[in-house]
Ligand SMILES: Nc1ncnc2c1ncn2[C@@H]1O[C@H](COP(=O)(O)OP(=O)(O)OP(=O)(O)O)[C@@H](O)[C@H]1O
């Protein structure tokens with residue numbers, strides 16, 4: 001069966017006779033018609049119907065057509081609104097166009113002209129919608145292109161993300177440090193209908209309890225010393241988006257109760273307020289602790305654990321999916337190549353072997369640091385001695401007894417500083433207390449060694 005649904009026109013007009021005339025005209029032309037006799041009831045109709053085009057009179061008692069236009073555009077920036085105005089007040093029609101109206105018609109109107117305008121407007125609405133779909137499709141690609149992995153474990157994770165992204169289910173992401181928990185959290189957001197809204201992240205282990213509470217739930221002006229103004233809190237600021245609760249295992253026990261209540265009631269109570277306020281945020285939490293263990297040990301509330309863990313994503317450490325390492329290396333070289341001069345990089349087999357065999361306790365973050373460093377050092381050809389000595393030590397027992405030479409220590413330190421400065425050579429030279437030209441000389445020497 002084809003999916004032709006009638007296009008719905010919302011007619012807003014406070015004169016009953018005019019409403020009836022418009023309804024008849026539009027229904028005869030094959031449209032479905034919803035009418036409203038005021039801006040107030042129009043807003044209701046707009047939010048509960050899938051409206052293709054809104055046709056509104058400009059002069060109405062109560063809120064006028066321009067205010068309605070504003071509100072509808074706020075609700076849906078891609079809505080298409082046509083303004084009806086008396087011939088004598090074309091000025092206000094112009095200001096309506098400035099405010100984002102699609103077009104205007106003057107009263108009295110010629111039926112065919114009005115129908116043509118509505119037809120054009122409906123086509124515009126269709127274009128908007130197709131664009132939105134295209135943008136969403138693009139985002140879907142983008143959402144995963146930054147996450148590398150062909151191992152079964154990662155494929156399974158991509159599947160889960162695809163399946164749950166568009167739901168509102170809470171998601172708990174577990175994995176060792178540097179396994180990509182935040183990256184997955186962001187891709188859930190990007191793949192969801194919330195992608196156009198904010199993605200807000202907070203590290204629950206980084207703030208003292210009272211600060212964390214007001215960051216999350218907000219506070220009223222004067223609630224405590226220093227609360228000089230109202231604060232909305234992340235739950236409410238996320239406004240239709242996603243709230244990422246990082247290091248959820250570190251959340252103080254007392255706040256766990258508040259968080260549980262917020263998730264159950266879909267409401268938060270700002271510090272110092274006696275009223276609760278509703279919020280619309282999708283919750284994604286992450287931890288590098290084994291939360292079920294934390295529950296057993298009495299450090300984490302069991303009820304909260306189940307609330308957060310509606311969908312569980314466990315990212316295995318890199319050493320358990322070594323088949324992802326070569327792809328990751330390629331991706332990370334590309335990511336950091338620009339800083340290293342933009343040339344094509346190659347990795348020799350012995351280097352690849354070392355990178356695949358190493359255990360990566362810091363997971364992908366450690367791999368990324370290693371590659372970044374090697375790209376700075378190795379130019380277009382990454383060799384064994386472009387890798388940190390630690391990696392070679394693990395592979396080659398003969399090297400483990402040797403202390404690094406002074407040259408090696410210098411090389412490591414210079415590279416560390418350079419990386420810490422985001423590869424800004426001027427800044428690195430300043431931190432190292434040497435001239436820029438000296439830094440260049442050293443890098444050239446490291447490169448030739
Ligand atoms: N599968 C992947 N593909 C490409 N890059 C990745 C992947 N996983 C992680 N990364 C990169 O590794 C780094 C660490 O990832 P991320 O910050 O998401 O880890 P995390 O699990 O949140 O770490 P932590 O527990 O330390 O906070 C980031 O630069 C990220 O872009």
Ligand SMILES: [Mg+2]
Nearest residue numbers: 178181182246
């Ligand atoms: Mg993280």
